Amino acid sequence: xxxxxxxxxxxxxxxxxxxxxxxxxxxxxxxxxxxxxxxxxxxxxxxxxxxxxxxxxxxxxxxxxxxxxxxxxxxxxxxxxxxxxxxxxxxxxxxxxxxxxxxxxxxxxxxxxxxxxxxxxxxxxxxxxxxxxxxxxxxxxxxxxxxxxxxxxxxxxxxxxxxxxxxxxxxxxxxxxxxxxxxxxxxxxxxxxxxxxxxxxxxxxxxxxxxxxxxxxxxxxxxxxxxxxxxxxxxxxxxxxxxxxxxxxxxx
Amino acid sequence: xxxxxxxxxxxxxxxxxxxxxxxxxxxxxxxxxxxxxxxxxxxxxxxxxxxxxxxxxxxxxxxxxxxxxxxxxxxxxxxxxxxxxxxxxxxxxxxxxxxxxxxxxxxxxxxxxxxxxxxxxxxxxxxxxxxxxxxxxxxxxxxxxxxxxxxxxxxxxxxxxxxxxxxxxxxxxx
Numbered sequence: 001x002x003x004x005x006x007x008x009x010x011x012x013x014x015x016x017x018x019x020x021x022x023x024x025x026x027x028x029x030x031x032x033x034x035x036x037x038x039x040x041x042x043x044x045x046x047x048x049x050x051x052x053x054x055x056x057x058x059x060x061x062x063x064x065x066x067x068x069x070x071x072x073x074x075x076x077x078x079x080x081x082x083x084x085x086x087x088x089x090x091x092x093x094x095x096x097x098x099x100x101x102x103x104x105x106x107x108x109x110x111x112x113x114x115x116x117x118x119x120x121x122x123x124x125x126x127x128x129x130x131x132x133x134x135x136x137x138x139x140x141x142x143x144x145x146x147x148x149x150x151x152x153x154x155x156x157x158x159x160x161x162x163x164x165x166x167x168x169x170x171x172x173x174x175x176x177x178x179x180x181x182x183x184x185x186x187x188x189x190x191x192x193x194x195x196x197x198x199x200x201x202x203x204x205x206x207x208x209x210x211x212x213x214x215x216x217x218x219x220x221x222x223x224x225x226x227x228x229x230x231x232x233x234x235x236x237x238x239x240x241x242x243x244x245x246x247x248x249x250x251x252x
Numbered sequence: 253x254x255x256x257x258x259x260x261x262x263x264x265x266x267x268x269x270x271x272x273x274x275x276x277x278x279x280x281x282x283x284x285x286x287x288x289x290x291x292x293x294x295x296x297x298x299x300x301x302x303x304x305x306x307x308x309x310x311x312x313x314x315x316x317x318x319x320x321x322x323x324x325x326x327x328x329x330x331x332x333x334x335x336x337x338x339x340x341x342x343x344x345x346x347x348x349x350x351x352x353x354x355x356x357x358x359x360x361x362x363x364x365x366x367x368x369x370x371x372x373x374x375x376x377x378x379x380x381x382x383x384x385x386x387x388x389x390x391x392x393x394x395x396x397x398x399x400x401x402x403x404x405x406x407x408x409x410x411x412x413x414x415x416x417x418x419x420x421x422x423x424x425x426x
Contacts, residue, residue: 046337100361140361
């Protein structure tokens with residue numbers, strides 16, 4: 001498995017890169033990106049901004065909104081987010097077939113050693129939680145004989161940024177209509193440092209994979225972006241976002 | 253639930269006839285094998301429809317003349333979970349067998365759906381934009397995905413018969 005460590009890599013570029021590594025390469029990959037700048041909102045492939053966000057506030061504060069190629073919900077990401085992505089071939093995992101739930105459960109076991117020092121880490125419905133508080137968002141993209149599983153871990157977060165996100169229509173049962181502040185927690189309250197957290201993850205993954213570190217330059221040389229592949233990641237323009245709330249404005 | 257009732261009635265009958273009371277554990281031991289046998293039979297009858305051709309990646313196609321109707325199998329919809337979004341190709345787009353045809357989103361995951369047969373899309377199931385759960389509720393009927401003008405009927409020979417797919421599906425579950 002090739003390990004790519006990034007620091008502050010913009011999330012839009014990260015998603016483009018991930019989609020390329022999933023669809024246009026045959027290797028197993030692990031990406032760890034420590035934070036992203038500027039802050040951005042990332043919705044899942046079917047996400048509708050008008051249903052998920054306070055679009056007026058997002059437009060006013062000029063926050064980029066990105067639609068990613070994987071499923072799942074909405075996250076607001078910034079320099080306090082730690083991104084970890086796994087891209088695997090079918091033969092890299094001991095699963096009879098690639099479906100969402102078995103993959104999710106496989107990742108729980110993969111991550112478990114990284115959270116040995118943290119109480120009550122487990123998978124609850126589709127989320128990694130400590131007790132009943134979520135500390136990261138997960139999403140997957142599954143293609144023939146390969147899959148991608150990416151997580152945005154909340155090392156820390158700013159309450160005012162969470163205010164951009166509406167309470168989702170589809171929420172896990174265990175959320176129990178709690179506001180964001182009662183539903184999520186900060187990983188920094190449980191880990192000594194971000195670097196230590198990244199090291200714990202690498203050590204956990206090394207139990208199942210032989211990790212070979214690679215630089216972004218080497219990735220660009222050996223897996224060039226010129227190889228054609230399906231691209232679904234897109235950024236919403238200001239016009240897109242304004243259009244999304246037009247019916248709501250007209251209704252008054 | 254029905255099988256528990258059968259077992260409960262059996263227990264009641266035994267009691268009425270003066271035989272030693274059947275314990276809860278015994279009742280459980282009576283209904284569980286019955287439940288498994290009936291459940292398996294019902295699942296088998298519904299899970300794989302005769303008259304269709306199946307791909308190893310769990311899509312099905314029903315060919316009628318030059319038109320193929322495509323969907324995903326009951327096994328696939330169960331494994332994917334509740335679908336919340338279906339992305340279909342445009343009418344007029346062409347696909348080779350095995351190429352990505354569509355995608356479906358269940359909670360947290362997007363999964364690609366592949367063309368079981370080459371052709372040009374002649375119709376898409378527009379009901380799925382408002383009701384993606386039709387694929388879960390009725391994978392072989394109301395939950396169809398696209399219709400295609402079949403390019404090469406010979407490709408049907410490369411697909412699985414219902415019996416072969418049943419075996420493939422059983423192997424997939426282990």
